[in-house]
Amino acid sequence: MSGDRVRGVVVDIEEAKTVTTQYGESDLCEVTIRPDRGAGEPTTVTLWGKWTENAAVIETGMEIAVYNPDEREYQGEQQYSVGGDATLVVQPDFLVDVTDIRAWVQCPRMYYLRKLDGAEHAYPLVKGTVVHEVFGDLLRGRDLDTAIEEQVDAAGLDIGLLGREADEVAGDVRDHASAIQGWLQQGTLTETDQWRSEMTLISERFGMKGRADAVRRGMPVELKTGKNTKREPRFQDKIQATAYALMLGERAADASSAVEAAPDTGTLLYTKNAAVDRNEESGDLSPAKEFSIGSGLLNYVVRTRNAIAAMEYDCSVPTGYEANAKCEYCFEQDTCMAVSGRLDQESKAGQVGRAVPDEEREYFERFYEAIEAERRAVHREYAKLWEQTPEERADNDRALIGLEPTGRRELDGGRWELRATGTGAVSKIREGNLVLASDGDPVTGDAELARVERLGEEIVVTADEPLELRRLDVYPSELTTDRLQNALHDAVLLQSPEQKDVLFGRREPEFAAVDETFIDNNDAQNEAVQLAVGAEDFALVHGPPGTGKTYTLARMVRALVERGDRVLLSAFTNRAVDNLIEALEDQGYTDIVRVGTESGVREDMQEYRLETSGDPSACASRLQNAQVVAATTATCGGSTLQTQEFDVAVVDEAGQLTEPGTLAATTLADRFVLVGDHQQLPPVVQSEDETLSTSLFERLIDAHPEAGVMLDRQYRMAQHIQAFASREFYDGQLRPATGEVAAQRLDDLDGVSTASLPKPLRDRVAFVDPDGSQRGNTNPDEADRIAEIVASYREAGVRADDIGVIAPYRAQVAEISKRLPDVTVDTVDRFQGSSKEVIVISFVATGTLDSPIFEDYRRINVALTRAKKALVLVGDGDALATDEVYGRMVEWARG
């Protein structure tokens, strides 16, 4: 990249020493790096002065980057030093949040505790959020009273769950907001003032990200909904604003020094100052406090950021000694001591309580590290945002570039609708996603977080501010990893020892005998409901494809409700959660509250969705009084459901969930039921860590087979179609439920006659080898052949709606979709959970099966078991024959 930067992997670190220079005594530490990710020639980097503090936390193997180093040649070797204008960045790929830097400055333990237990539901936080929203509204020129009314209304559920009234909160908010308004009206807000609210900042250079409350004339303004009558702003508040200043400087400066280009003043607005009783308090009561931002403060921010990134390198746990925290004044002291006591961690505050057993501590550490590995994988996704060369862009499927803006309009409430025409390129972006919309440069250009409303010929997004819509990027989110970390904490530190005994194999799960018959025509289903109803700890239901899993689940939920249990219904995907509600609806049960976002919940399930705005007590009591609450596991890990307790958690598609993902739901209840199939696709995990790729469902069913029931009769597939999957994946246990299911054929469908079909397609299972060749992740000849096959079925009278095409890669899905616009074409992964009368599978690969996509046989199990009456496999027979399982599959299909 630019010449003013050196970056490499640390291979050696010398002891720090003090030397005498022409300017007096100075500390230095020499670090040897190898550029080009460790492949280049060793190079010496000398850290001077305060940068040696970072040297103490750098380890070999870490990556460091130095900007604007002093360069010199010494004995034929190029040497670099960090002092003066230079900046050191440790592990630049790790993106540190600005609020995490703020927390670390208060106390490094605070940074760590926030990560474990972040789903707190507290009034100061809710009030603070509302005040911030109102502040944004004021900057956009809205009327104060309207803003307060609307923002209090928008926070209805949160307010209600805290047992507060809207009027009371509006009064509190007005105290704060009028202070802001007064300050804004003191002539500060003039025509020439350039304000921008809520600015998302992401820095590649510093490995930092955050969202500034506001920027005025290029300078950061932070709003604090608290009181500070001291002359100076609080140190951590200054650090927060300084971090935003640093990133604003980077945007202004481009390749030269961001530190020099950073704004020199920051403003902190303490909104409670004006509300303080002036007779009691003394000191500075004006809400606004300005402070100057110099290179010392800016570099302090970078060093703190580096300390965090270095600690995360090997997932070490901060003790509190890293900084000068004063535990006796800390309001997190109790939590801090309790956590260190339970996990036997060293901490400055000390420990209280007894440590959890060793196996639990090991479990906690193993999963903590696995989740953090996942977080680092999310951070690597951000790198796609700064890929700018055409080659890099060419295979970036996480962005839509080259859009042509076609218009914009302001919506009610100050938001904007932005429109553009697309290029028809394939990407991961889907409707409802949160994306980074930009003028073409998401990092240093004009960029805003936006919601994708429509994604067709015309692309429509909504955002807080208007901009020229030329590019959309996936916005990677750490939300999932944050919630997994919360779930892990709750499971190990807050659950009772009795609950944990069964999870850690110290006790067998117990069951009460249940004689009642719930389902009279399917023994396994009935047994599953009995087991679930009688479970005192947990029950497991193994449901292979088409076995009536959802029906059984709905019956089970009704049985639990009849006993008086309050039930939490959860699954990984919104689609699965909605399917469960539909099944309950089919059985006549509708006392359900669905928690989730508007875009996540299916159109016809919106009536069950919990409204989060409006009258606080109405919102809250609807949730509190619901006998059945349904939500995705990600939502279960959030703060709303943390306020709720359940007798039983019923989790569907549990085979697709990571262990902490499952815990997010189960920790909210006394007992749980997991329903799933570990022979279908496992959880999607980005990092290579194995820990997360085994589901809790699979672990428990292996450990406690007696706690599980397998549904063994399937209602979906004709005998011949299910035969291979039954043999390969279910020990031959899976059988058609009835003779009718076994014997079903396409001719049973209205208006279908298979007599005219070409020979192989007349069989229920067929194999076709189109002699194509793989190009990248597509196979155009195979796509052509699939289009012909589908056309044959259509001519035989099969409706387009009854046909599905499955391919392993998204690129091939797009290739086939072009030829078959009316037919559902999708990847295996996205087809899981649904079925069609006719399924055509494209294997793409020719010659060999060298893609990892073929390594997991569970993927083929899913693909094959989507078909009811006809299944066509299209691929290179020779390539498939190179693998034993695929070879057997081809033999079976050729019949």
Added chain:
DNA sequence: GCTCTGCGGAGAGGA
């Protein structure tokens, strides 16, 4: 070297 869904994005404050 491939699959890819979730979440208000992050931050909201107490002494």
